[in-house]
Amino acid sequence: MMSPFGKSQMRKKAVKVAPIAALLTLLLIIHLYSSSSSSTTSTTTTSDHKLSQTRATADKLIKSAAECDIFTGQWVRNPEGPYYTNETCNRIQEHQNCMKFGRPDTEYLRWKWKPDGCDLPLFRPDLFLELVRGKSLAFVGDSVARNHMQSLLCLLSKVARPEETAEPSGKQIWFRYKEYDFNICLFWAPYLVKTGSLDTTTGRPFDLYLDEVDETWSSQVAQFNFVVISAGHWFFRPSYFHINGTRSGCVYCPEPYEDIEHLLPSFIYRRAFHTAFSSINSAPGYNGVTFVRTLSPSHFEGGTFDNHGNCLRMSPVKRDEAELEEREAEFHKIQLEELGIARKAEKVNGGRFEMFDATMSLLLRPDGHPSKYGSPPGVKLVMRYDCVHWCLPGPIDAWNDFLQELLRREIQDN
Ligand SMILES: *[C@@H]1O[C@H](CO)[C@@H](O)[C@H](O)[C@H]1NC(C)=O
Ligand SMILES: *[C@@H]1O[C@H](CO)[C@@H](O)[C@H](O)[C@H]1NC(C)=O
Numbered sequence: 001m002m003s004p005f006g007k008s009q010m011r012k013k014a015v016k017v018a019p020i021a022a023l024l025t026l027l028l029i030i031h032l033y034s035s036s037s038s039s040t041t042s043t044t045t046t047s048d049h050k051l052s053q054t055r056a057t058a059d060k061l062i063k064s065a066a067e068c069d070i071f072t073g074q075w076v077r078n079p080e081g082p083y084y085t086n087e088t089c090n091r092i093q094e095h096q097n098c099m100k101f102g103r104p105d106t107e108y109l110r111w112k113w114k115p116d117g118c119d120l121p122l123f124r125p126d127l128f129l130e131l132v133r134g135k136s137l138a139f140v141g142d143s144v145a146r147n148h149m150q151s152l153l154c155l156l157s158k159v160a161r162p163e164e165t166a167e168p169s170g171k172q173i174w175f176r177y178k179e180y181d182f183n184i185c186l187f188w189a190p191y192l193v194k195t196g197s198l199d200t201t202t203g204r205p206f207d208l209y210l211d212e213v214d215e216t217w218s219s220q221v222a223q224f225n226f227v228v229i230s231a232g233h234w235f236f237r238p239s240y241f242h243i244n245g246t247r248s249g250c251v252y253c254p255e256p257y258e259d260i261e262h263l264l265p266s267f268i269y270r271r272a273f274h275t276a277f278s279s280i281n282s283a284p285g286y287n288g289v290t291f292v293r294t295l296s297p298s299h300f301e302g303g304t305f306d307n308h309g310n311c312l313r314m315s316p317v318k319r320d321e322a323e324l325e326e327r328e329a330e331f332h333k334i335q336l337e338e339l340g341i342a343r344k345a346e347k348v349n350g351g352r353f354e355m356f357d358a359t360m361s362l363l364l365r366p367d368g369h370p371s372k373y374g375s376p377p378g379v380k381l382v383m384r385y386d387c388v389h390w391c392l393p394g395p396i397d398a399w400n401d402f403l404q405e406l407l408r409r410e411i412q413d414n
Contacts, residue, residue, distance in 0.1 A: 294355070358399050
């Protein structure tokens with residue numbers, strides 16, 4: 001049985017689509033009329049037939065644009081790309097500036113995402129900024145969230161440049177597009193929950209407080225219309241986790257098994273998302289939309305990240321040629337499950353959760369990482385070949401095609 005909520009949603013959609021459908025059909029009629037009147041051979045019957053055929057196509061297109069699953073698809077050639085370079089955008093993080101550091105091939109820049117059931121419109125900075133006029137958008141997550149946000153800033157840089165203000169802690173950076181009254185804020189919170197020091201040079205496992213959210217972002221979340229939240233690879237690092245104020249166990253820590261409970265990363269990943277989503281659901285006054293951006297896959301081949309693994313491919317792979325690493329697949333599953341739980345939880349203020357299932361698109365792009373082109377030659381890094389982040393410009397730009405469509409659905413279809 002259909003819930004009343006589902007029914008009213010469907011009705012709403014049908015109502016919205018109707019005027020567009022009428023307009024498109026009208027345009028098609030005008031087009032067909034002018035082409036059939038200029039053609040002496042066409043008869044009324046064939047043009048009638050053509051008309052109904054084209055109408056059916058238009059109906060299908062409208063339906064697919066509004067309801068299509070944009071996340072299932074493949075990469076197709078796009079000779080027009082890229083839409084910015086390391087010269088036109090000054091927001092590229094050094095470690096993702098593959099052009100600057102001499103990546104020699106350019107084929108990886110000439111693809112776009114094609115969902116199975118429809119076309120995904122390419123990002124249009126002018127239209128995007130009109131769409132989000134008067135709105136605010138937060139990115140919450142780790143360096144891949146920053147990677148995604150910098151791609152957005154670069155795509156927008158053709159049309160507008162924001163004013164930037166960073167908190168001294170570096171946990172919060174604001175970008176204000178004054179002429180559009182549009183703000184972006186990046187909250188650096190790789191675990192989403194409260195942590196101890198995340199100094200990677202000490203070699204000590206990090207302290208994670210799994211039932212306490214990171215206040216920096218959570219105390220401000222209510223002021224945003226849209227939030228893109230994500231987390232990923234930090235959860236594979238050694239950590240101690242605390243629950244209810246007590247150190248309760250660890251992940252990949254050096255202590256003997258007798259001394260402390262050892263659990264897998266999936267345990268802390270689930271708890272962290274649960275805590276983060278609960279805090280959003282109960283944030284006073286929050287009525288925005290939270291997009292759960294799913295795991296960004298890494299592509300180390302021939303070894304692990306610290307042991308000769310590298311990413312040397314120069315073109316996308318087909319769907320049947322790629323498979324998520326087991327523990328990444330587990331994370332992806334956990335994200336979808338926690339999204340489902342968050343959706344069911346009571347939302348006092350009308351805030352909502354939506355899926356931003358970015359995983360499959362970039363799973364098919366082993367060619368999109370910096371590898372050794374994320375730093376000048378000779379620099380010693382923990383991760384010698386970066387097969388986690390994404391070159392800018394690069395395939396992660398397509399996530400902003402997704403973002404544009406997701407926001408269009410929220411703003412225009414509602
Ligand atoms: C951009 O990349 C080119 C190499 O493709 C390099 O010569 C140039 O210095 C880079 N410019 C900036 C601003 O990074
Ligand atoms: C949490 O700790 C307090 C004492 O600090 C205790 O009373 C309570 O039962 C604990 N709750 C859970 C769920 O373990």
